[in-house]
Amino acid sequence: MTTPVRIAQLSCGSEYSGIQKEINDAAAAVNAEVFFPDLTLADIRRSYGEFGLDVRSGDLKLQIARAKALVEGRVDADAVFIATCFRCAEGAIVRNELRRYILHNSQLPVVSYSFTERTTSGTLLTRMEALTTIARRRALLAREVQEGTTLGVDSGSSTTKAVVMKDNEIIGTGWLPTIEVLKSADDAIDIALKEAGIERDAVEAVGTTGYGRFLVGSHIGADLVQEELTTNSKGAVYLADRQRGDSTVIDIGGMDNKAISVSDGIPGTFTMGGICAGASGRFLEMTAKRLGIAITELGPLAMKGLSENVPMNSYCIVFGTQSLVNALATGTSPEDVAAAACHSVAEQVFEQQLQEIDIREPVIMVGGTSLIEGLVYAMGQLLQTEVLVPPHSQYIGAVGSALLASGFIRGE
Amino acid sequence: MNPYVPAFIGTVTKYVFIESPEYTPSDLALRAYEVSEGLMIKETCFGLQVTGSPDEVGRVVTSLRSIDPNHIFVKDRGFPPGDPRRCRANLGGARPGYYGHEFEVSSVIPYVSHGLEVLEGMDEKEFSELEMMPGKPGLRIPDVLDVKRLKELMDAEEL
Amino acid sequence: MKIFLYPATSLILSDLVERWGHEPLSAALPIRERIQTAGFESPPLQITPDDPKRGLRYAAVEVPSGIRGRMALYGPLIEEAEAAVIITDADLAFGCMGCARTNELILYLIREREIPVLDLTYPKNEEEGVVFVGAIRKFLADLNGGGGE
Numbered sequence: 001m002t003t004p005v006r007i008a009q010l011s012c013g014s015e016y017s018g019i020q021k022e023i024n025d026a027a028a029a030v031n032a033e034v035f036f037p038d039l040t041l042a043d044i045r046r047s048y049g050e051f052g053l054d055v056r057s058g059d060l061k062l063q064i065a066r067a068k069a070l071v072e073g074r075v076d077a078d079a080v081f082i083a084t085c086f087r088c089a090e091g092a093i094v095r096n097e098l099r100r101y102i103l104h105n106s107q108l109p110v111v112s113y114s115f116t117e118r119t120t121s122g123t124l125l126t127r128m129e130a131l132t133t134i135a136r137r138r139a140l141l142a143r144e145v146q147e148g149t150t151l152g153v154d155s156g157s158s159t160t161k162a163v164v165m166k167d168n169e170i171i172g173t174g175w176l177p178t179i180e181v182l183k184s185a186d187d188a189i190d191i192a193l194k195e196a197g198i199e200r201d202a203v204e205a206v207g208t209t210g211y212g213r214f215l216v217g218s219h220i221g222a223d224l225v226q227e228e229l230t231t232n233s234k235g236a237v238y239l240a241d242r243q244r245g246d247s248t249v250i251d252i253g254g255m256d257n258k259a260i261s262v263s264d265g266i267p268g269t270f271t272m273g274g275i276c277a278g279a280s281g282r283f284l285e286m287t288a289k290r291l292g293i294a295i296t297e298l299g300p301l302a303m304k305g306l307s308e309n310v311p312m313n314s315y316c317i318v319f320g321t322q323s324l325v326n327a328l329a330t331g332t333s334p335e336d337v338a339a340a341a342c343h344s345v346a347e348q349v350f351e352q353q354l355q356e357i358d359i360r361e362p363v364i365m366v367g368g369t370s371l372i373e374g375l376v377y378a379m380g381q382l383l384q385t386e387v388l389v390p391p392h393s394q395y396i397g398a399v400g401s402a403l404l405a406s407g408f409i410r411g412e
Numbered sequence: 413m414n415p416y417v418p419a420f421i422g423t424v425t426k427y428v429f430i431e432s433p434e435y436t437p438s439d440l441a442l443r444a445y446e447v448s449e450g451l452m453i454k455e456t457c458f459g460l461q462v463t464g465s466p467d468e469v470g471r472v473v474t475s476l477r478s479i480d481p482n483h484i485f486v487k488d489r490g491f492p493p494g495d496p497r498r499c500r501a502n503l504g505g506a507r508p509g510y511y512g513h514e515f516e517v518s519s520v521i522p523y524v525s526h527g528l529e530v531l532e533g534m535d536e537k538e539f540s541e542l543e544m545m546p547g548k549p550g551l552r553i554p555d556v557l558d559v560k561r562l563k564e565l566m567d568a569e570e571l
Numbered sequence: 572m573k574i575f576l577y578p579a580t581s582l583i584l585s586d587l588v589e590r591w592g593h594e595p596l597s598a599a600l601p602i603r604e605r606i607q608t609a610g611f612e613s614p615p616l617q618i619t620p621d622d623p624k625r626g627l628r629y630a631a632v633e634v635p636s637g638i639r640g641r642m643a644l645y646g647p648l649i650e651e652a653e654a655a656v657i658i659t660d661a662d663l664a665f666g667c668m669g670c671a672r673t674n675e676l677i678l679y680l681i682r683e684r685e686i687p688v689l690d691l692t693y694p695k696n697e698e699e700g701v702v703f704v705g706a707i708r709k710f711l712a713d714l715n716g717g718g719g720e
Contacts, residue, residue, distance in 0.1 A: 008504075012669065013637020016644075018620040021613050035504025041514040041663070058662070059669030062508060075505075085635030090671065117623040117636040414612040421607045429582060477590075485586040488595070490602025490616075497615035507615075508666030512580050515663040520693050523700030524583055530701045531708060542705060 005032040005132040008077035008108075010066050010098060012059040013085040017117045023081070026124035030132045037066040037075040053097060060084075060094045067098045071105045078135035079109045081128075086114040096356070103261075103268055103358060109134040110269050112356060127272060130229035134267055140407050141234065141266050144243045148204045148409045151192070152402030153220070154228070154395070155185055155212030158254025158281065159368060162188040163398035164196040164203070165406075172196025173395055181212040182219050189220070205408040207231070207401030211255075223408035228397050233260050233267045235400030236364045239390035246360035250349070250379065250387075251367040251396065254281045257349055261357040271356040277317040279348035281369045286321055287341035291334050295372070298338050302374020305335030307343035315348045339374055346378035354383070364388045366396035425463040425489040428476055429513075431521045432483035440476060440484070447475045454493035458517065459484075461493040482528040485521065572714050575652035575681060577674075578664040579645065584656055587704065591711045596652055598667040601644040618643070630676060641673040649680050654687040654714055656707060661693070687714060 047065035084091030154161040164172035174191030207224035208217040209231040217225035236249040260270040451464035576584040579598040588595040605617035626639025629646040689710040694700040
């Protein structure tokens with residue numbers, strides 16, 4: 001067993017929400033341990049004063065002092081986990097400012113999270129896994145070129161994607177809705193191998209990612225089982241040819257959304273989650289269904305409409321759909337309704353998730369929803385920037401897996 | 413979810429802090445061992461932790477206080493001594509409550525001890541004549557100069 | 572009498588209240604109760620996700636879970652309290668007393684009880700030390716119907 005990754009916890013309220021054990025368990029599951037940076041009272045008084053954010057809560061003062069101790073190198077850590085109660089304004093301000101402060105003043109990977117009493121270790125696992133990967137596997141993440149013949153499988157909540165790569169080229173892809181996790185994976189792999197024109201035996205290394213990564217990984221004997229924050233970051237900068245410098249990767253998925261601030265191909269800060277289905281690809285699927293069109297037609301249709309023509313009263317998937325139905329009933333065009341649906345999803349992700357990370361240009365959108373051009377356009381409007389959608393963007397996790405898996409061919 | 417099986421059910425644990433110019437935590441421990449009958453005594457850098465039945469702990473604490481009443485301070489603790497959940501070595505850093513103690517012990521207790529000494533010198537009648545300050549926190553205290561402080565001042569003059 | 576302390580973690584208040592014959596309602600009591608009760612493992616404080624739910628008695632569901640969890644500790648103490656001693660400048664209180672919003676709610680609920688309350692600030696010199704200790708002793712003595720120790 002390798003040495004556990006040491007994650008410094010900067011938090012307020014986790015013990016009183018009854019979820020500290022969930023944090024500890026999520027860390028332990030990825031061979032990490034959380035600890036609280038040790039300070040003296042004098043440290044707290046001085047550091048909190050120097051930082052200059054005049055908060056009232058003692059535990060937030062402590063959080064600030066602990067962050068300063070990490071940045072100034074008085075306490076060693078491999079990564080940082082910042083957490084405060086969901087719906088606490090004072091906590092949210094501290095959480096965001098500390099995330100920014102640590103990111104700008106140290107090399108420590110950071111993840112921030114707002115919890116409730118319902119937060120479980122399962123929810124935290126992917127974040128902890130990404131955090132430890134960044135801390136532990138910098139060498140693996142440094143890979144920029146795919147070598148040999150590798151297979152990447154992304155077993156997502158809505159769809160399963162498989163990609164075969166050879167000598168830095170994508171030579172086969174497979175895409176299927178996720179029905180039975182293992183069967184969908186097997187079938188997607190078969191499609192990709194067939195397109196590539198190679199046999200399974202010719203594959204030298206395999207990587208899996210996505211919700212079903214552990215199950216599929218053990219089923220097909222994967223060399224690398226990796227959460228999607230890491231694989232999507234790598235896949236995005238690889239496909240967009242932005243492996244050096246800063247970028248932001250946005251993936252609006254079927255069940256949750258990811259926003260990752262990337263530097264030289266390595267995730268720095270990220271958020272993951274989706275408060276509700278109204279901010280996911282599902283809402284767009286429902287809109288397409290209501291409009292009687294295929295999801296592939298929604299994007300082009302939205303580009304012809306004006307979102308402002310539809311009053312959206314709610315981000316909720318139920319009430320949001322109701323607004324769209326009402327608009328159609330009063331004679332609003334399907335184009336405007338499609339545009340409004342795209343704008344609603346983009347705005348919700350913008351308001352609820354992109355505020356948690358530093359937006360660094362270029363912004364790269366990936367995942368199946370990045371093919372809905374109306375959504376990409378709406379996101380670009382909100383961010384006031386041109387959004388890049390790389391080729392094969394719907395296969396991003398699988399490509400990232402195949403790319404990283406090639407590190408295992410020679411046993412790196 | 414793992415089941416939780418508590419230990420030390422029905423016991424109480426008290427912190428006994430000593431901030432005295434004359435006695436050390438070891439003196440306190442020595443006394444505690446003398447008077448305790450089967451209680452758990454844990455010596456720490458600030459004093460002691462005493463664990464046992466509420467009555468026994470109460471009796472021992474009363475006895476310990478009498479060593480130096482104005483410089484010994486007692487408080488309940490939720491955990492038994494040495495509990496790994498609160499241990500600095502396991503947490504990586506001090507538990508948050510530690511800093512609150514650090515603040516009171518280092519910045520406030522010396523003044524409280526002084527207050528206790530002054531009040532100790534008052535008789536019942538003097539004390540009952542003291543009045544709360546209207547509209548202000550605290551008590552109206554006449555200009556009393558306690559004997560000990562007077563002696564300190566005189567000693568300082570002589571230097 | 573049962574005296575609520577603010578900050579509930581204060582060594583000084585706990586000591587002085589007990590020293591003069593009253594029962595300090597400190598943060599240690601509800602923590603001890605949890606540490607000594609069987610259930611599901613939830614270190615470090617044995618506060619479980621059920622506590623924020625119990626806290627709904629004192630704060631609405633949109634109030635952060637950390638506040639409701641803390642109120643599950645303090646709410647019953649406040650209800651039980653017959654008097655309170657409050658330090659109004661307890662800025663360096665952490666952990667159980669580390670959330671300012673919880674503390675605001677605690678202070679409000681104490682005032683609402685209309686029980687005898689003594690407000691004080693931490694003494695910053697020897698003279699204030701005398702005033703501080705004297706005021707607490709007097710307050711506690713008056714609760715007993717006057718007199719000294």
